Amino acid sequence: DLLYQPTVYLDVIIELAGEEEFILIQVLLNHLENNCHVIDLNTRYIMEKLNFKSCRAAHRSLYQQLIEKLEGIDSPSKEDFKLIVGMLKRYNATLFDLKREMVKEVDVSNVFRGFQQLQVINDLD
Numbered sequence: 001d002l003l004y005q006p007t008v009y010l011d012v013i014i015e016l017a018g019e020e021e022f023i024l025i026q027v028l029l030n031h032l033e034n035n036c037h038v039i040d041l042n043t044r045y046i047m048e049k050l051n052f053k054s055c056r057a058a059h060r061s062l063y064q065q066l067i068e069k070l071e072g073i074d075s076p077s078k079e080d081f082k083l084i085v086g087m088l089k090r091y092n093a094t095l096f097d098l099k100r101e102m103v104k105e106v107d108v109s110n111v112f113r114g115f116q117q118l119q120v121i122n123d124l125d
Helices: 007-017 022-034 041-049 057-071 078-104 113-123
Strands: none
Touching: 007 022, 007 041, 022 041, 022 057, 041 078, 057 078
16 A cells, blocks of 8 residues: 555655556556545655656556546645646657657658659650
């Protein structure tokens, strides 16, 4: 249970999770479910540490579930709202970076293949 753990313990959990941040997402989901969707100090602490660098397609459903759980909070405080917005900004920035990296990895040689075939047709005239 996260509720009564000191932040030193949470830091160890975060360190052990490392690049496998989806483990922290699963912990948060379980904690929010068991504590009536309340953002306590430890939940806030972990959410502030999320960087979403391991946001792989295989784990996107976990991230979506976390967002849905946070959406289900009945009366979020101003601080809760700021925390959630900040988390969503980091999540979106990571998705944007991932898409940009995918574009860089596109094989450019196939892009111009159609243009080469058009040139061959024009040469037949």
